[in-house]
Amino acid sequence: MTRKRTAPLVLLTAAALSMTACAQSERDSDGGTGASGATNVKDTFTFGAAGAPDVFDPLYATDGETFRITRQIHSGLLGIKPGTADIQPELAESWTPSEDGLSWTFKLRQGVKFSDGEPFNGQAVCDNMQRMFEQKGAGQTAAEYWGYFFGSFSDDPSGSLYKSCEAPDENTAVIDVTRTTSSFPTILSLDSFSMQSPKALKDGDANNVQAQGEGFTYPAYSKAPVGIGPYKLSKYDEANKTVTLVANENYYGEQPKTKTLVFKIIPDESTRRQELQAGSIDGYDLPNPVDWKGLEDAGNKVEVRPAFNILYLGLNPERNPKLKDLKVRQAIAYALNRDQMVKTQLPEGAKVASQFMPDTVSGYNTQLQPYAYDPEKAKSLLAEAGAEGLTLKFAFPTEVSRPYMPDPQKIHAAFTKDLEAVGIKVEQVSKPWNGGYLDDVSANGAYDMWLLGWTGDYNAADNFLGTFFSNLKSNDFHTSVMPWGKTLSEDLKKADAIVDEGERDAAYQDINKRIAEEYLPGIPVSHSPPALVTSDKVQGLVASPLTAETFDTVTVGK
Amino acid sequence: MTATATTPSTNRHGDEPLLSVRDLRVTFTRQGEEPFTAVDGVSFDVRPGQTVGLVGESGCGKSVTSLAIMGLLPRRGNRVEGTATFDGTDLLRLGSSEMRDRRGRDIAMIFQDPLSSLNPVVPVGLQVTEVLERHRKMSRKAATPLARDLLKRVGIPDPDRRLKDYPHQMSGGMRQRALIAMALACAPRLLIADEPTTALDVTIQAQILSLLKELVQETGTALVMITHDLGVVAGLCDEVNVLYGGRIVERGGRHELFGQPRHPYTNGLLASIPRLDAERAPLTPIPGSVSDNLPWTSACAFAPRCSQPVDVCTQRTPQLEESGSRALRCFNPVGGPR
């Protein structure tokens, strides 16, 4: 039908076609800018990005599309072992804590240079740490990850995890912290805390972030970053929506297999797929599960990463007091056919969640089983609690798709159907993701029940559980109105401060059990594996559960 | 008034008709519809220098007759039969490009509404010179002085300035003068004027009529005057044809016709004109309208409106009977049968 319908249009474009036909030959030549040494591989890897990068200074970056690029041109003291969520040495070869766990000594890799040729040493580490710590004004807000993970800045040191940094010699940096936490030094593997050339930072006035109107203006440096990575920024062609990176000749490690890395910004999902199909890009991230099969059939490689996320149903007992009753919360858990939702809406490899963290995270309790789908039990529990005819204001976000939640509306519809089947009335609400949904969930507490999720930043239970329940005063689940809210918050903080890994894991396993069986502040729904797709010509790409791939090992066949 | 011998190029004798229309029939056809005959066997002659009137109410077919002769009817949706011999050639059989060569050169036409008949976005001067460019093969530059003379001749003051004017900048009378100038640009031998004064003020009407009369006399151009206004006919025409329902119902010389109308329709038309010289005669309008017509094929179309119908009027078709210079189509003429 489609084919027939477009026939006249083909005619219509024929004239236009002949106009440009003369240029046909040039377009087919490979898009590279220089000749490559190897004969059977291309010298350019083109990746379809879903969005434009905000900045190239990772300290001020917040979104995945930006980090994907900064990751290629920057590295931190700690790195992530390819293909895992575990940390490995990067710019620091080793790190050892003092006995009280408050002072960490980092032995640095030797002979490392920034891409501008400046040497990397202990002083550079401390310059970087101090620079991040000493953010002022708008810079503090822009340096969102620092604020989130380190607590506060130099003008309010009481709330800060970071205390100070010293460089006793060229190859050593000593970082002091104010308390012990499982997160440190793991968080130093986050892209935001990458090491950048102190000289370039200074020359580029890197900290000069200003609030103007509704947004921030960034200094020149943010467009001309100098870091340590296999690549360096060559050109950001805003008009043509492409970012071009080239090999960094000052890189200490092996030179990248493919000299040029191009990020082509294509916000529309189906267009990314078509570009891949047409051969104008070599791969893209987060293909829609619906497309996986079609992509593979067309000869592409769909790399499914382990799930490192959680989708949950949040509950607000403060807004709807009936939710204070554990039986009601359990009834909801029994009422939901999560198995069917996972099977029919999430890609293969997705799992029903039994707790608020994926099984790759240490502290996961393997003993726990998800609440089974049992509408009868749900009904009887509701009856026991005297909550028949319960009405829930159940919200979902629009205009968004997350790895853990490809189509919120559909998930919401499926759950609504399940809830109605056990006699719970559902008041459906939706808001655009950026148009107030998150405010309503977090700040306003406007819903009884809502869909939300989380993708882990690094492998630590605190990054999941701590995020959700540690802050007693204000968290989305309003645990403060529950008798166990305080206990949970305190236990989480205690567990995080345990230095011994085995002990810490045990503590988290126990908390997970209690959350699932006794507290149930929300219903964990599922873990969904995000995928990455490349054409069959692409070799050497190692998928990361944190969706944090580096592309220096990639080769693209001709 | 017969041909006065001032005709510049054509030295034809008055008896030889310049235009001879025979049995002209124009039928509008439309898919799935009964064809409708707007002009139904009209015949008349125009001799060089003669002025012939075609008179009748709206819808009687007089305009269609003129358009058919000019070849200006729409290309599709109508059938034209009969002949219109001009200067020995049947105009109705001419190819479109041959007809195009004659229009504006040998036969010209003036229309009713001077404003809508002039192109609003083209200066009047150009609308005059383009005729000369076309038929005299002159350059625009060479044609401009001629155009100015033409404008001057039709009585437009300050013609140099007016050449550059657009139609909306002129008065109604001046526009009609400009149209006349265009029509006479190539000194045509026949001029068809289709209600040239209807859209104008009464004072202007008289000016335009006298201008026409003057020009026709001056150049010896034959004129077909199409009008519903018997007053115009009375002042201008040598011979008058009265049309009703697509057919000629009466013909005669100006004086005969006005002096002794025979057809009740003609009579009615004359009676409906207010006259100062017969104050006591009441104004008698013709009752009804064209829409009351009967079909000519089986009756007299005028019968329903006729002041003196007889039975036969609604049973048979009256024929046009000629006698000398007069012709009449009536079963019961005014003043009784002859």
Place this chain on the structure above:
Amino acid sequence: MARFIIRRLLQMVGVVFVLSLLLFFWLRSLPGGTVSAILGERATPETRAALTKALGLDEPIWVQYWKFLTRALRGEFGVSTGVLPGTDAMTIFLDRLPATIELSFLALLIAVVLAIPLGYVSARRANSPLDSGLVVVSLVGVAVPVFFLAFLLKYQLSVEHNWFPVSGRQDNIGCTRVTNFFVLDGLLTREFDCSASALKHLVLPSVALATIPFAVIYRITRASVLDVLGEDYVRTAESKGLNARVIRGRHVLRNALLPVVTTIGLQTGGLLAGAVLTEQVFNFGGIGNALAVAFQRRDYPVLEVLILAAAAIYVIINLLVDIAYAVIDPRVRTR
């Protein structure tokens, strides 16, 4: 004439000012917005408060408007928060404008070049099979959603047959930017392959974008020519025995194109809306694309600037049309 233009420009300033006022207060009254767009899931009450303060969103709204206005008068329209964070919204507009102009220009060119001759032929042969066929095509053209058509074009000609690039404005072949009009840049820098690549990327989007203006201009041309063909002055011209060419050009088209000019002007303004859809389908980095992203990310400064600029452009185009009308229609000019 000059007074007329000045009056219209003043009117435009007034319209844009009122619009800015409306937009500003409306946008500020909405839930969510910049703060939640920036913070996402990671938002905590503390970071939210800090960001709200940093952005000055905690001040009274009239203070915010006053600041906005004073900044705007200095040419600072606020900084993008979503489309291209940190860049002045006006800069984004100016950077993206060439793409949309290129696209719209080509689309309009295609529409006009096809529609006017076809409309004329259609009118001359009214009710012929050719005419009926064209009328049907034009009606269907309006009935097909633009984005669906754009998708079909892309699917058939780019994905299935690989005749045209799928999306974007140019292949990444290291072209020099001068004006951001890619085709023009290629000619200026003698990088002709750049121009060719840009043109090839333009074909499908502009064809898709051209359909509605084509249909509308075609129909207005047809109707207008039909009207004019029935006018007395055309008959006068015929009665003068003029050449068919002169009648067509001087008497028919010169009159028939007057309403067409107005329509073309109106369509030019409307192209911007069509461009949102077309640019979205073809990932064409113009204003429409920026608008779509701004909608999605609630990038209010960019939204404000783009909508206000669109309004200003629209008003200016209408003014140009009026001027053009006056130039070509002596009845208006010499009044």
Place this chain on the structure above:
Amino acid sequence: MSPTNPMNRRKDRIDDLAATSGGTATLVREAGTVDEKPGVSLIASAWKRLRRNPVFLIGAGITLLFVVLALVSRVIAPHDPAVGYLIDQVRPQSNPVPGPQPGFPLGADDAGRDLLSRLIVGSQQTLIVGVFATLFGLAGGMVLGILAGAFGGWVDALVMRIVDVLLSIPSLLLAFSIAALAARPSQLTVIIAVAAVQVPIFARLLRGSMLAQRHSDHVLAARALGVTERAVVFRHMLPNALGPVIVQSTLVLATSIIDAAALSFLGLGNPNDRQPEWGQMLGKAQTYIYDYPHLAVYPALCIIVVALGFTLMGESLREALDPKSRR
């Protein structure tokens, strides 16, 4: 004048012939002067022409079919459009959209809901969107247009400035903005967004024809007879100004449906899809358009056909009612 009178028929035919044979101005004028009651004969002859006009008949046929379908859709739809009967067949990777099978001739959508039923019932919401968007637009336009057209003077000036502001944004862009900036997207916001586009258009239209009426003889006559201003506006001016408005409404119905689809395409449509609507179905089919184009093609075809129906009807109405286009 009775249609059975043969003479009247003849007169009409003259009108018709003049109108359709591409005849010249003179023919029209000659025929036109015999009209005694131009108003009545305009509508009557318009109807006569319409009755024979295949374009109008096709358009009206499609429209009628669509409206009837919308009215009875709940009854004739084989399944409930909101229930995912085939949900258990749905597998995002291997079988995201269950194909045709017994009882489900067109298969299901990605939530296992019967596609045929959704298409059938979709006509209802589509009609609702079209009709209400048009009505809201008309209502808004009417208030402004009547204010401006009826009173003139400074009211006119003020109203027209408001209209100017609205008109200064390209039409669809206005709809996008309103939909994007609605606090809580729903079917209603879609309708309002689409309707807002029409307000200034209707306002202009009404004002234009009301102003024309203001100076017309019958209004002057009514005034001279001492009829109150209100009665003049509502009894004499408004009814006569409605012709173009009716035509415009028909055309707006078509564009409303298409515009609603465009909103959905940009993700600005009604997020709740329990009640199917074609534009929403088309917008949401984006995800599957590559592998399962039928999900997009069916609603798209429905939209195109219905929009075409309204357009054909509107255009032929316009032609029939517009005395100028009668040739």
